[in-house]
Amino acid sequence: MEYTLEKYRRHGNTFATSVLGDDDIFTAETENIKTILAVKFKQFDLGETRRRTFHPLLGDGIFAADGPQWEHSRTLLRPSFTRTQIAATDLHERHIQRLISRIPRDGSTVDLQELFFNLFLFGESVESLRLGSSAGSSSFAHHFNVAQDEIAFSMVIAPFDQLIFRPRFRESVREARGYVGNFVKKAIEYRHSLDAEKHAGDTTDSQSRYVFLEELAKETDNPSDITDQILNILLAGRDTTASLLSMVFYNLARRPDIWDLLRSEVATLDGKCPSFEELKQLKYLSWVINESKFNPV
Template identity: 25%
Template sequence: MVLLQLLAWILLGILLPLLSFLFLTKLSTPRTPPPTSTPTLPRSFPIFGVFFSAIANRKRHIEWITDILRAAPSATYIVRKGFARPEVVTASPEVVQYILKTNFQNFGKGIHFYTTMHELLGDGIFNVDGEPWKFQRQVASHEFNTKSLRNFVENVVDTEVFDRLIPIISSAAKTGTVLVLQDILQRFAFDNICNIAFGYDPAYLLPSFPTTKLADAFEESVKISTDRLMSLFPVIWRIKKLLNIGSEKRLRMAASEVQEFARKLVREKKQELNEKSSLNSYDLLSRFSSSNQLDEDYVTDIVISFILAGRDTTSSALTSYFWLLFKHPHVESEVVKEIEGKSEALVYDEVKDMVYTHASLCESMRLYPPVWQDVKGVSNDDVLPGGIAVKKGMRMTYHPYAMGRSEKIWGPDAAEFKPERWLEKDESTKKWRFVAIRDAYAYPVFQAGPRICLGREMAFLQMKRVVAAILRQFKVVPMMEEGAELELDLQLTLKYVGGLPVKIMERV
């Protein structure tokens, strides 16, 4: 019986793509239709729902969802794909507030996200709900106080910037070497998160650009896990997992590599704690490792979650930021002028006071949010603001990327890169003053409500320090054809195909 069921699933996995292909050849819609100024809702068929539209737009998935949410009157829409569970997508601030705050308990990570991401994230903070999530957040929150943030900027970040990042940037300027910016920034962020959270320096950002199994394994794990999450045929990856073949075999091996690295950190930290009665630097890993109630696997999962958060989000944000500065020289000029008004040492308080730079980073992440979508699970039947009913077991996804391009939220100039929208001039001092013109539910780049990002302030401090150090001396010039745009690589965080190759020019 089990064998027959397995064969049936395999047959289904083969027939469904074939039927989809045959059906699509009869559709007049091009494979990757261009975005339109007046988007319409996709055509929905009995049983199949919008499945064929999803297939036709698979190369522009994020733009397709953005078009749907622009066309939906309430900026909320139920995507029915026939072979997967219905998914509610939204770009409505009211709905975002409802799911992230008002009825927070009904919209957790959910069983779908948990099982899909479990090989990589296990029971880490980004993959759990309830008491496990509360405990991890409570312990982690101690690492994000003012004292820790000041130490982060003045020691960890500055060391990485001036001892590693700037020498590499400077050398590239002298030799004309093309750097892959996304890779450089990921290495930088990886060293930083390991230092501040685990008291460990992987020395990943070196002039030799060391290649490690860990880096490759982490990339593979994230990519395959994301493909699982976005799959139009979830049954296929489940069959491959059961048979341990293809991408599922690679995921198992890659995740095992990541877990072994994290487990090694945990063991070394426990040994360090056992040998010393007190540590001068009580990092995040020390806090978790000192608890005798937590087993090694659990702490290992926590480590992996924080590596993911620290490595990929800031590097994603900074990659798109330097791209936008290049496209908008007047903004770059304002940022440089602000940097030149600060001391070269740029102490902690000066970093915090970089108002225009802060606004330009906010604006960049509005258009290119590192976490471009956030998937929740519906625990119980509910009715969203606007009247859409959701059922237990559905997926509920809000889209910061679509929200950042919403004219309903940002006005008719929503597509423009305008840091000034976050600023107003102080008439007495003639200086810029930052104004949070939208609340966290209209700008959920760092989530909102009880799960709002603990590392928000740390991320801004790190990004501003990098921007100041680079732009004071250098200009970053993307090596792309004129008129080309960033090609998005949709992973758990927003990445860019090719990683944005750049040349570095001395600023004159």
């Protein structure tokens, strides 16, 4: 990161480099980023290198696709990101309580980041925060991390990555996709069982909770398609959220004055699970989170 920052300091907010015939443009210019991601989004694509290096793990998911494939992914995912689902804070409560239960009460040192990275579940739940959780969930996290590291390495050495035999990468992709595939299979079977019940005249709503994976299974029967989307969403949501939470608590541990102010604001909830609207009213909490975003940036 320091190397890249030095490049920006020396050459400005936008510059080009060429290494072994590979031309790259770097930009930190706000207007350029806005143009690429919003104003003229359809005029840009991911590029062959990213599509090729991402594909083994992420398939044709939304972060590894362009054009019609990207549109298909967006259509598939959109119903799962309605305001109703995002605002259902009670759905997260038991997982938050499980995370809290893993924090020592004796004041001993704890690696919060490891807990934050395990705070992501598939619905039936990989129960990755439960004491004595299955080796499967731990193995998935390991292989998912290894596969991401290997993809980053591929991006750096491209196009020469195609010349290297990488059994570690292949194994991690196979294990990560296989693990998710098991949950996908169960979600599709569950959806079929609900369809059969409705066909038989049983209109009872047997699903009292929202499960992202099961919602995707309502949109398509293609297990590979669902696996692609799940892994893409995990890639986008897991590391970013866990890193942000880590920075928040890193800062709070060093600023007891801010910790006290934040506790005072949260105390107005009287210990109950906040609604989405109540969360929006916690202004100081919002400020703390926003300020913590500056650390990694």
